[in-house]
Amino acid sequence: xxxxxxxxxxxxxxxxxxxxNNLQQLLLDxxxxxxxxxxxxxxFDEKGINVYRRNLLANAQRALSISFPTVFKLLxxxxxxxxxxxxxxxxxxEQGDWAQWGSSFSDFLASxxxxxxxxxxxxxxxxxxxxxxxxxxxxxxxxxxxxQVLSDSEPLxxxxxxxxxxxxxxxxxxxxxxxxxxxxxxxxxxxxxxxxAQTALAGDLKEQVVMxxxxxxxxxxxxxxxxxxxxxTCLFSGQSLEQSLDAVKNDNDFSFEQWxxxxxxxxxxxxxxETKLCKL
Numbered sequence: 001x002x003x004x005x006x007x008x009x010x011x012x013x014x015x016x017x018x019x020x021n022n023l024q025q026l027l028l029d030x031x032x033x034x035x036x037x038x039x040x041x042x043x044f045d046e047k048g049i050n051v052y053r054r055n056l057l058a059n060a061q062r063a064l065s066i067s068f069p070t071v072f073k074l075l076x077x078x079x080x081x082x083x084x085x086x087x088x089x090x091x092x093x094e095q096g097d098w099a100q101w102g103s104s105f106s107d108f109l110a111s112x113x114x115x116x117x118x119x120x121x122x123x124x125x126x127x128x129x130x131x132x133x134x135x136x137x138x139x140x141x142x143x144x145x146x147x148q149v150l151s152d153s154e155p156l157x158x159x160x161x162x163x164x165x166x167x168x169x170x171x172x173x174x175x176x177x178x179x180x181x182x183x184x185x186x187x188x189x190x191x192x193x194x195x196x197a198q199t200a201l202a203g204d205l206k207e208q209v210v211m212x213x214x215x216x217x218x219x220x221x222x223x224x225x226x227x228x229x230x231x232x233t234c235l236f237s238g239q240s241l242e243q244s245l246d247a248v249k250n251d252n253d254f255s256f257e258q259w260x261x262x263x264x265x266x267x268x269x270x271x272x273x274e275t276k277l278c279k280l
Contacts, residue, residue, distance in 0.1 A: 063098035120173035134219035155242035174200035227254030
């Protein structure tokens with residue numbers, strides 16, 4: 001055996017990973033620094049760093065424009081590019097998939113000047129993000145055998161698990177109409193939604209519940225009635241069917257039978273569960 005090889009120090013994988021991470025962080029620091037002297041100290045070429053910077057910004061803007069189409073249609077290109085730059089510096093991607101980057105964009109927008117001038121912008125970003133996740137979510141359909149629980153169990157012991165692509169969003173802004181005004185495939189519907197959104201923004205703002213769901217392959221956004229919003233909020237919070245029905249018992253416009261038919265047709269429910277409390 002070669003003695004030189006035998007005495008060669010062992011390099012651990014953790015040391016290689018640490019070196020790689022340090023170099024990656026050094027490169028990111030160089031990309032975002034505005035100090036030429038820093039580039040010289042690190043041995044980076046300014047022209048090369050500028051290429052990295054432009055490519056990184058272009059990829060980030062492309063990714064966010066796909067994940068947040070409504071927001072980018074509401075903003076002009078100059079403002080959106082500046083916001084992307086600021087967001088990228090504050091929340092750099094932690095993994096290679098750009099499609100999974102952007103969960104903090106809504107909170108980021110709320111902290112910016114443009115977000116404060118147009119406070120509905122952050123909520124529009126939240127809706128865009130939920131739609132983006134629903135579009136890339138796993139397929140789920142109703143477990144039809146679980147319907148038997150409705151006839152075999154008392155409402156007190158029945159709980160509903162929704163399709164994981166269904167999200168509820170509470171807001172005071174007409175974000176569903178804003179979304180339709182910029183994304184609906186029909187021009188007439190976009191125009192009608194724009195009028196509704198502008199009218200709502202000019203009037204008294206009231207809290208509403210917006211639902212994002214995916215009945216087939218394309219996510220949809222809708223505003224629930226007051227009864228539907230309260231009922232589904234209770235179910236989502238883990239309350240039983242009886243508790244949720246009790247919350248809307250004075251709402252004459254809410255019909256559980258009609259709600260059940262609609263939710264099944266729109267693929268909102270994944271399964272019905274029976275959970276009995278243990279007696280002490």
